[in-house]
Amino acid sequence: MSTNIHKLLFRVSEALVEDDLAALKFLSLEHIPLRKQEAIQEPKAFFQALQEKGLIEVGNLAFLKELIYRINRMDILGKLLLSSREEMERELQIPGKAKVSAYRQLLYGIAEDLTPEDVDSVKFLLQKQIPKSKLQDNAPMLTVLLEMERNGVIKEDDVTTLKDILKGFRADLKKKIDTYEEETKGNVSEEKLCYPTCMSVNPAGQGAEEGTQARLLVESYRMENNPHGYCVILNNYIFKNPEGMRKGTVKDGEALKRVFKWLQFETVEYMDLEANQMYAKVKEYSKKDHSKMDCFVCFVLSHGEKDKIKGVDGEFVNIKDLLSCFSGSNCPSLAGKPKLFFIQACQGSVGHPAVTLKEDFSDHLETDAVPLVSIPDQADILVGMATVEDFECYRHAKTGSIYIQCLCDKMELLCPLRKDLVTILTEVNKEVGRAVLNGWKQMPKISSTLRKQLIFQIPQSQSTEN
Structure with missing residues (x-):
């Protein structure tokens, strides 16, 4: 069965041309970050990336079919994927079936509809917002759209600039954007989430505000300093018991350092670190002066048991003890500021049952046995766990842990779009929970007493690609 899918993907890749690959990559940006896409130069590597994400697997080619349908390669859809335009149109009308976002569909459709002269006009009108070196004469519209996203000119909830540019010479495409905005206007703003509205209690006929609704807005934590804070990574790789070696954890450390x-x-x-050294290191950072910092982040990557994390000496430290170092009384300079803890470790020794099976990583997956976390009764603390209580989580011996690598990917993908941390972690939950690993499932967990949104600020002069 595995051989058959590889043969199929080979045949599909052979049928694609250079422009097709660029289109497929663009439509998949919500799933494969641009940083990773830039290393992909041919279709086989692209399909391999989709397989690693669990988006193509034996018995499930829905995303592949959708992509081929959206780039209008009906010959491939019919001859190789045994589907049709009509079948795909019916399928994609089912809520939740489409994996390409409405935003990405809109941008791709606009790029396809523009003539070369139109593209030149767009480049000319963007000269004040995008460096001229990025708007070369031969740059296709998809590249121009990517540069607009990189420079913050457009984003999922704000395509006003693109609409203003197009309305002067392509009113038909301006109308497409109007339709998109109308259909998505009910979505929650990325910067301000609205709670259910409260009806006015003014008696009828009293004042101009009669019948209006008051909105309660969720504030965002201030993220104004540079650096924003410390990101401390406690990474246990080589244990005194040789059987405890955590292969792949070095890759996790590299990814976390790059992203933060x-x-x-x-x-x-x-x-x-030994158990007492782990506690001492966390306590050391809790005693530092964080008054000029916005936030504190700590990652703990190790083995362990329920409620505890194992040091390389085989001894344990309680997770509650680590968290208590950052209570308001123990770390007053971080009072009211977000404290984030991420634990890559199992919370039991049982595999989480799966409904379906898939191939990825089965030869190289290991487990990290660890804890159930209970959040202390203080505000502004978030704990991200690699798995729910009583179950194992998985680490690839070559590429790193499933949870940490997915978290880093989503941070790189969604922070530039100003998604808040809880939204990002929910995306991580969705992606990790979708995979089947060694025949088992893994379901991460978010425990939070954050009182505001946490939106990481991206340096204006940088991008993930740098």
């Missing part, structure tokens, strides 16, 4: 340095955190990694 980009997010303007003072990032430091400590390798192979």
Whole structure:
């Protein structure tokens, strides 16, 4: 069965041309970050990336069919994927079936409809917002749209600039954007979430505000300093018991350092600590002066048991003890500021049952046995766990843990879109929960007493690709 799907993907890749690959990559940006896409130069590598994400697997080619349908390669859809335009149109009308976002569909449709002369006009009108070097004469419209996204000119909830540009010479496409905005206007703003509205209690006929609704808005934590705070990574790789070696965890450390340095955190990694050293290191950072910091982040990557994390000496430290170091009384300079803890570790020794099976990683997956976390009764603390209580979580011996790698991917993908942290972690839950690993499932968990949205600020002069 595995051989058959590889043969099929080979035949599909052979039928695609260069422009097709660019279109497929663009339509998949919500699933594969641009940083990873830039290394993909041919269709086979693209399909491999989709397989690693669990988006193509034996018995499930829905996303592949959708992509081929959206780039209008009906010959491939019919001959190789045994589907049709009519079948796809019916399928994609079912709520939740489409994996390509409405935003990405809109941009791709606009790019397809523009003539070369139209594209030149768009480039000319963007000269004040995008460096001229990025608007070369031969740059296709998809590349121009990517540059607009990189520079914050357009985003999922704000395509006003693109609409203003097009309305002067392509009123038909301006109307497409109007339709998109109308259909998505009920979505919650990325920067301000609205609670259910409260009806006015003014008696009828009293004042101009009669019948109006008051909105309660969720504030955002201030993220104004540089650095925003410390990102401390406690990464246990080599244990005194040789059987405890956590292969792949070095890759996790590399990914976390890359992402949080980009997010303007003072990032430091400590390798192979004993249990008392782990506690001492966390306590050391709780005693620092964070008055000029916005936030604190700590990652703990190790083995463990329920409620506890194992040091390389085989001894344990309680997770509650680590968290208590950052209570308001123990760390007053972080009072009212977000404290984030992420635990890559199992919370039991049982595999989480799966409904369906898939191939990825089965030869190289290991487990990290660890804890159930209980949030202390203080505000502004978030704990992200790799799995729910009583179950194992998985780490690839070559590429790193499923949870940490997915978290880093989603941060790089969604932070530039100003998604808040809880939204990002929910996306991580969705993606990790979708995969089947060694025949089992893994379901991450978010425990939060955050009182505001946490939106990471991206340096204006940087991008994930740098």
